[in-house]
Amino acid sequence: VEASIPENQRTAWKKYSTQPFTTAEDFEKEVVRHVETTLARSMFNCDETAAYAAASLAFRNRLITEWNRTQQRQTFADGKRVYYLSLEFLMGRALDNAMLNVGLKNVAKEGLADLGFRIEDIIEQEHDAALGNGGLGRLAACFLDSLASLNYPAWGYGLRYRYGIFKQEIVDGYQVEVPDYWLDFNPWEFPRHDVVVDIQFYGEVRKYHDENGKSRAVWEDGELVKATAYDVPIPGFDTAVVNNLRLWSSKAASGEFDFQKFNSGDYESAVADEQRAETISAVLYPNDNLERGKELRLKQQYFWVAASLYDIVRRFKKSKRAWKEFPDQVAIQLNDTHPTLAIVELQRILIDLEGLEWEDAWNIVTKTFGYTNHTVLPEALEKWSVPLFQNLLPRHLQIIYDINLFFLQAVERKFPKERELLARVSIIEESSPKMVRMAYLAIVGSHKVNGVAELHSDLIKTTIFKDFVKIFGADRFTNVTNGITPRRWLHQANPRLSDLIASKTGGLGFLKDLTLLNKLEEFADDKEFKKEWAEIKLANKVRLARHIKDTTGVVVNPHALFDIQVKRIHEYKRQQMNIFGVIHRYITIKSLSPEERKKFAPRVSIFGGKAAPGYWMAKSIIHLINSVGAVVNNDKDVGDLLKVIFIEDYNVSKAEVIIPASDVSEHISTAGTEASGTSNMKFVLNGGLIIGTCDGANIEITREIGEQNIFLFGNLAEDVEDLRHTHTYSTTTLDPSLSAVFSFIRTNAFGPADDFAALIAAVEEHGDYYLVSDDFNSYVQTQELVDQAYKDQEEWVGKCILAVARMGFFTSDRCISEYAESIWNVEPMEPLAHE
Ligand code: GLG
Missing domain, CATH: 3.40.50.2000 (Glycogen Phosphorylase B;)
Structure with missing residues (x-):
């Protein structure tokens, strides 16, 4: 439904449209207003926590007006967008970063001093957003900073964990883990209760013949879970561009309770269902460079990937373009193999829901995805057991088998005498139980695979992915040496x-x-x-x-x-x-x-x-x-x-x-x-x-x-x-x-x-x-x-x-430019000045 205000009623909107503050005086007004209204306090009980909250809300509101401008501009430009899918975004604190990136730290310092606070103390009040383990998650955060700073139309997609990486305490010389409940007060996110996606698990696949007599599949009778979007504004440095990080949160699909069960007196199990659904986005897995094959982790991966793709596809469909133009509008980067299911999910959407032919769909899929490998350690390479897959995502498993079949047939045509090669590169490992090798699936379903430093990119080509270089040619593999944002790691830290x-x-x-x-x-x-x-x-x-x-x-x-x-x-x-x-x-x-x-x-x-x-x-x-x-x-x-x-x-x-x-x-x-x-x-x-x-x-x-x-x-x-x-x-x-x-x-x-x-x-x-x-x-x-x-x-x-x-x-700016040119084929937009 069009929700736009009609042309002749827009005068008031234009007149009262929010003006972002630029002076210490206006900043102070905002802070006092938030303390007195949003926080329901006054100068007689405003401690540093409250001052932090109010200052953050003032900056958040400032960011969101520029976020709106940025998003409108991107929609209007209708160009190719980049989507960075990562299970981890290790963002750290946001306030100091926001102040520096919009160039108003001195204004805030003066304003806070006027109100009786030292800016350093206020910054210290913030709880880190610790939705990551280590380098992989922090790299994603640096990339978001560079994408915004360089004016790329780009979104990050991740999970809104209720618990980030645990807090470490040292007791008698030993590590003790304490839960990190960071969402108590988080002024940096916007819940989008209108952006909700139903995600299906379990269930069965039914085959049928469509009106043209073609065999088709539907996945039905599964369990539904709701994904709700939470948006985190990502300000660029020295630009008015504010990009979006969209994090998904899980909820039971039936609403607060299953009323059927509730009314029949089965209160406990109604609550249990709800809790089970919420568990999906409850906690970040605390392993770095190690995969354990737990069902809940696979659930997280599908939940996040399916919600993100639904969002991306919906945005594309608004443009009313033909499907074959999808890769001209969308580049999706897979941060490690964690989001590899996105390859399968897009193929499913195209063939099962949109009725495309396999070949046409697969062409679109492989042009859309790029895969970044972050490790050669064998214990970190993801594999999922086939029985587990079969139960949780039956239709996806079928599609994986088909992807594998067509892939192996192509390999056999190219290397007819090499039987062992087929076993080595098969996406399905013939072990017991059988396993799905996610890295192989990611390579087969992407047009580029990159390592993160020269030595590493050479090593993947000569060791773990050697056979794939032979099959697809060296061109599919490339290097993008990592980088860091100098804004946070020099300007802010030092x-x-x-x-x-x-x-x-x-x-x-x-x-x-x-x-x-x-x-x-x-x-x-x-x-x-x-x-x-x-x-x-x-x-x-x-x-x-x-x-x-x-x-x-x-x-x-x-x-x-x-x-x-x-x-x-x-x-x-x-x-x-x-x-x-x-x-x-x-x-x-x-x-x-x-x-x-x-x-x-x-x-x-x-x-x-x-x-x-x-x-x-x-x-x-x-x-x-x-x-x-x-x-x-x-x-x-x-x-x-x-x-x-x-x-x-x-x-x-x-x-x-x-x-x-x-x-x-x-x-x-x-x-x-x-x-x-x-x-x-x-x-x-x-x-x-x-x-x-x-x-x-x-x-x-x-x-x-x-x-x-x-x-x-x-x-x-x-x-x-x-x-x-x-x-x-x-x-x-x-x-x-x-x-x-x-x-x-x-x-x-x-x-x-x-x-x-x-x-x-x-x-x-x-x-x-x-x-x-x-x-x-x-x-x-x-x-x-x-x-x-x-x-x-x-x-x-x-x-x-x-x-x-x-x-x-x-600098991560150099990395992002390299990704943009050699993998995504996207151009930055014109710089955008603060109003
Ligand atoms: C990996 C690697 C690091 C790498 C980082 C970002 O172990 O060497 O710098 O990703 O690419 N799992 C990781 O943290």
């Missing part, structure tokens, strides 16, 4: 450094064209500039030291070298190697004479990150780090020479405090295991150096910033397989320093050695899959080089400046 850079590069332009950083090269030898640079680093370290003191009680010396490893805890990321290195350092310090100790470089080893709740080894690593800290931090002999800190509950807002404070950060995965890494980019951009392996994006960072400005060590990806092989077939001797570390742990120096036995056994007895021993010597030696280099502060700061100057490549 305002003083951002200002200093602006003063030397001609303003804030570098935030939109990060290659402008290269103007800093001229200042790498400038004494005055280096002094200011070092002062800022020290101030950031003081800020982190304060956080450490407040949260752990440990006092650290901000003049010591801050060595930081913050990321999800995982054996392949090798936090265990880091803590073994710390123990080695401790042993060394204890063996020094008082004279020697005076020359020893003081260091603070800082860790942070969550372990998946069921990942026992990762939890042991956390326990070891805390146990080492408890001993070392209280050893009078050691004093400031070494402190070991575990920062609880690492998340986006903590990253914004931690990253600017690093001297050295660790990116030390076993070569070939970390697809890209993105915090490596954030640390270097904030003037910290890296110690790392030749893995993921470390390699490209080295190429850009120069190998004199990074500390690389360890075996190369090409040698990893052979080394593992040697472990299996011969007894390799352990690195002697590592042996000494193990012996020391066995003296119960850090509590009962039994607690850490599994960590040691993984290296000593179970083949050392992650090559901790093979890399240990080179790691320890490289850490000594770091100590030496840090002593020459003049030179160190020079390296940091040069590195930052050369980081332009790693």
Whole structure:
């Protein structure tokens, strides 16, 4: 139904149309109005939480007027849109970001001060939106920022989890998980109770013949669940474009209760049905780089994919175009295999609901989708059991079988004599039970597949997807090296450094064209500039030291070298190697004479990150780090020479405090295991150096910033397989320093050695899959080089400046432009100015 106001009644609308505030005075008016009306409070009971709420509502309303303008413009332009499907969006806080992106942080600061508040305190009130696990989810968030900042017509689609990633508490050195109930008050979302989609599960497939005698299928008698849209406005930087992130929330389809059951006295089961439906979007699965094959997860995936496609298709149908134009209007990017069902769902819509022929439909489907792979780790590659699929999504399973049949027939025609090839590439794995290989389905159903860093994109072509390169040709595979948004990760997280850079590069332009950083090269030898640079680093370290003191009680010396490893805890990321290195350092310090100790470089080893709740080894690593800290931090002999800190509950807002404070950060995965890494980019951009392996994006960072400005060590990806092989077939001797570390742990120096036995056994007895021993010597030696280099502060700061100057490549703006050009084939729209 047309809901538009008739032409001759629009005068009042135009006259009263909302004007976004631009001055401190107007901002204050909005804040006071929200406090007094929306929040029903007054100046006599307005605490910081209320001030945060009111300031956020003022900015939210400002964003939504620009959101409306943006959406109208996009509808009117009627061009191709990008849809980014991701089960994770690790957004962090929104207020600071909104203020900076619309360019009104100073206005807000002045306004809040007038009303009696410090802006920093108000920003701190916000709960992180933590709808993601790690790099994959944060990448999606950076991409949304770039898409809006570059004026692309783009929507994100995800799930509105009631519980984001759990909150981590450390109790007696162990991780304890606490639910993250973040929706209590969330001013950043708009519920769209008018955008509701029915989603079907279970049921049966009935075949029938249509009026032309063609065999057709209907999926019926399933269980229905309702998907309701919640929209989150995504403001671009220095543009009035505000894009949309649409998150789906699940509800029982029958409304509040099944009234039939309710009236017949079966109250409990009526409520149970409702709860079962709501469970679908209740919780984010807390695994990073691990898939478990749980039915509820598959339900989440279908629920989200079906609702999103319904929305996308409905928008397309409004344009009254022919179906074959769908791929000219729609590009859908699959963030990992989690949304792969979208391929099947679109095919189903086209053949079952819209009556297209298989071939025509499949042509549209493959032109629409692109698939990004984020890992080669076998335990992370999704597979779903066929019986589970059959029960939950019977029609989709049939379509998958047909996709597979036509695919294998084509392969057979092309490679007639290669029977084994067919078994290897089949979308259905002939195991018991049979499994659907989602990555293979994603490759077959997309026109482009990309990895996230050069090494990774090469590896997928030569290892896990090798056969598919042979079948589809190398052109289907490409690389888009990851990037990060400099708005959040420099301007917002490190305002003083951002200002200093602006003063030397001609303003804030570098935030939109990060290659402008290269103007800093001229200042790498400038004494005055280096002094200011070092002062800022020290101030950031003081800020982190304060956080450490407040949260752990440990006092650290901000003049010591801050060595930081913050990321999800995982054996392949090798936090265990880091803590073994710390123990080695401790042993060394204890063996020094008082004279020697005076020359020893003081260091603070800082860790942070969550372990998946069921990942026992990762939890042991956390326990070891805390146990080492408890001993070392209280050893009078050691004093400031070494402190070991575990920062609880690492998340986006903590990253914004931690990253600017690093001297050295660790990116030390076993070569070939970390697809890209993105915090490596954030640390270097904030003037910290890296110690790392030749893995993921470390390699490209080295190429850009120069190998004199990074500390690389360890075996190369090409040698990893052979080394593992040697472990299996011969007894390799352990690195002697590592042996000494193990012996020391066995003296119960850090509590009962039994607690850490599994960590040691993984290296000593179970083949050392992650090559901790093979890399240990080179790691320890490289850490000594770091100590030496840090002593020459003049030179160190020079390296940091040069590195930052050369980081332009790693902006997510560059990534998005690459995706747009080589995968989506979309153009950005004209810039849009604030009104
Ligand atoms: C992955 C990888 C990271 C990568 C990130 C974003 O493990 O190396 O940087 O995605 O592409 N599962 C992940 O977090």
